[in-house]
Amino acid sequence: MPTVSSEELAAAAGVNSAKLRKDFSYLGSYGTRGVGYDVEYLVYQISRELGLTQDWPVVIVGIGNLGAALANYGGFASRGFRVAALIDADPSMAGKPVAGIPVQHSDELESIIRENGVHIGVIATPAGAAQEVCDRLVAAGVTSILNFAPTVLSVPDGVDVRKVDLSIELQILAFHEQRKAGEEAAARTAAGVPAPAATNATDGAERTSATDQGPDGDVPAVMPA
Amino acid sequence: MPTVSSEELAAAAGVNSAKLRKDFSYLGSYGTRGVGYDVEYLVYQISRELGLTQDWPVVIVGIGNLGAALANYGGFASRGFRVAALIDADPSMAGKPVAGIPVQHSDELESIIRENGVHIGVIATPAGAAQEVCDRLVAAGVTSILNFAPTVLSVPDGVDVRKVDLSIELQILAFHEQRKAGEEAAARTAAGVPAPAATNATDGAERTSATDQGPDGDVPAVMPA
DNA sequence: GACTGTGAAACTGTTCACAGCA
DNA sequence: TGCTGTGAACAGTTTCACAGTC
Numbered sequence: 001m002p003t004v005s006s007e008e009l010a011a012a013a014g015v016n017s018a019k020l021r022k023d024f025s026y027l028g029s030y031g032t033r034g035v036g037y038d039v040e041y042l043v044y045q046i047s048r049e050l051g052l053t054q055d056w057p058v059v060i061v062g063i064g065n066l067g068a069a070l071a072n073y074g075g076f077a078s079r080g081f082r083v084a085a086l087i088d089a090d091p092s093m094a095g096k097p098v099a100g101i102p103v104q105h106s107d108e109l110e111s112i113i114r115e116n117g118v119h120i121g122v123i124a125t126p127a128g129a130a131q132e133v134c135d136r137l138v139a140a141g142v143t144s145i146l147n148f149a150p151t152v153l154s155v156p157d158g159v160d161v162r163k164v165d166l167s168i169e170l171q172i173l174a175f176h177e178q179r180k181a182g183e184e185a186a187a188r189t190a191a192g193v194p195a196p197a198a199t200n201a202t203d204g205a206e207r208t209s210a211t212d213q214g215p216d217g218d219v220p221a222v223m224p225a
Numbered sequence: 226m227p228t229v230s231s232e233e234l235a236a237a238a239g240v241n242s243a244k245l246r247k248d249f250s251y252l253g254s255y256g257t258r259g260v261g262y263d264v265e266y267l268v269y270q271i272s273r274e275l276g277l278t279q280d281w282p283v284v285i286v287g288i289g290n291l292g293a294a295l296a297n298y299g300g301f302a303s304r305g306f307r308v309a310a311l312i313d314a315d316p317s318m319a320g321k322p323v324a325g326i327p328v329q330h331s332d333e334l335e336s337i338i339r340e341n342g343v344h345i346g347v348i349a350t351p352a353g354a355a356q357e358v359c360d361r362l363v364a365a366g367v368t369s370i371l372n373f374a375p376t377v378l379s380v381p382d383g384v385d386v387r388k389v390d391l392s393i394e395l396q397i398l399a400f401h402e403q404r405k406a407g408e409e410a411a412a413r414t415a416a417g418v419p420a421p422a423a424t425n426a427t428d429g430a431e432r433t434s435a436t437d438q439g440p441d442g443d444v445p446a447v448m449p450a
Numbered sequence: 451g452a453c454t455g456t457g458a459a460a461c462t463g464t465t466c467a468c469a470g471c472a
Numbered sequence: 473t474g475c476t477g478t479g480a481a482c483a484g485t486t487t488c489a490c491a492g493t494c
Contacts, residue, residue, distance in 0.1 A: 005475065018465050018478095025477055033476045034472045050396065051403035058395065065294035072290060075375055075392040080399070119402055120395065143405065144398040150300055160401050162394050167300040169387050170283065170345065171275065173369040174305070176385050177344055178276035180368065230453065243456095243487055250455055258454040258493040 057084035062125030113140035282309035287350030296324035338365035
């Protein structure tokens with residue numbers, strides 16, 4: 001399949017073709033009228049725009065179950081990430097290979113970062129250690145941090161942090177599950193009990209049920225502490 | 226602190242107070258004019274709306290590093306999730322306790338689901354096994370699936386799937402990292418090279434740098450295959 | 451006086467619909 | 473003729489600003 005139309009791509013992605021064309025147009029005019037998009041060229045252009053053509057060395061700090069899972073995760077290499085080092089505070093881990101990479105002790109953290117020109121760090125430590133690790137990473141030159149520890153990290157301006165909460169996706173599922181149950185109940189009791197306030201409390205958040213398996217706005221932005 | 230104002234909450238959440246008040250108003254009128262929101266009551270109302278007051282039994286299928294990490298994750302219990310069972314296809318895992326819960330063989334999958342009234346399943350298997358596990362979960366009564374395997378699952382209507390890709394967050398960081406580098410370069414070359422197309426290609430996506438550490442719309446919705 | 455709740459205004463994002471090109 | 477690229481219409485979201493209540 002050398003070319004693809006916006007219609008085909010849109011169907012595969014579960015969006016409408018106008019949106020897809022408009023989005024692509026922001027990257028440039030990479031399509032051909034009457035024909036569609038050249039697949040190979042399009043993939044290259046999008047990859048470049050997203051930074052997939054670059055090599056990003058990353059370090060993973062905290063080699064417990066999660067750190068090991070991340071180290072073994074195959075998806076990284078194909079997206080331009082290279083695990084430059086695995087770091088753990090436990091001296092008995094030092095030297096042990098995980099996913100074929102020997103674990104290094106956290107004393108080495110600063111020199112590893114500097115020698116490999118690492119800008120991206122992954123924190124998979126227990127909550128208690130996360131802020132200290134974060135501070136050391138930043139001091140050594142890391143400017144982007146992916147945090148799996150259940151703490152909010154404070155960082156200086158210019159450093160990006162993204163926090164991944166493994167339970168938030170479950171919570172979103174439970175939220176919809178609850179709605180499903182509620183709708184059944186409402187359907188049974190001919191005229192359901194009205195919601196306390198505005199009618200759009202029960203808004204159009206039904207999933208498209210199409211190919212939509214991604215994390216996106218399905219839940220109010222504000223959560224309890 | 227018995228009560229809290231929309232202003233205080235908004236500052237803590239990194240949003241503006243009007244938005245917060247409007248959002249809360251969709252749940253009902255739980256505040257008091259001149260006073261603010263009663264913290265305990267507010268937490269309860271939001272928890273209820275999000276389904277946190279319910280007990281959700283979940284099963285985790287695939288007890289490798291990631292499955293074990295999930296089983297050990299403390300955040301689940303506090304959000305109303307109860308790990309009803311751990312399931313793995315490897316017979317040598319059977320009976321072995323992980324996070325204090327004995328692993329069960331996948332032959333038991335259907336009976337575990339039925340006996341525990343499980344509606345939510347977590348798939349942490351290799352990609353190859355995911356669709357089969359998914360089909361069995363659905364056949365046994367699961368209607369919400371959290372998929373960590375790098376495959377898109379097909380499910381019948383009425384079943385929710387959320388796919389978690391551990392590398393997508395890294396990719397978002399790399400995307401911003403690339404922009405940081407690009408901006409520096411542009412700043413150095415007095416008048417930077419113009420983007421191929423529209424001016425808003427480089428849009429206002431700078432992170433607020435405030436308390437914003439969550440996954441939210443920072444990246445185009447359409448990704449390469 | 452302080453703070454919520456909410457219409458209306460401003461803005462942002464999506465979809466339509468079609469001119470323009472291969 | 474078929475499909476992109478894009479102004480213009482539309483829809484949805486956020487913010488303003490203030491009336492209403494404690």
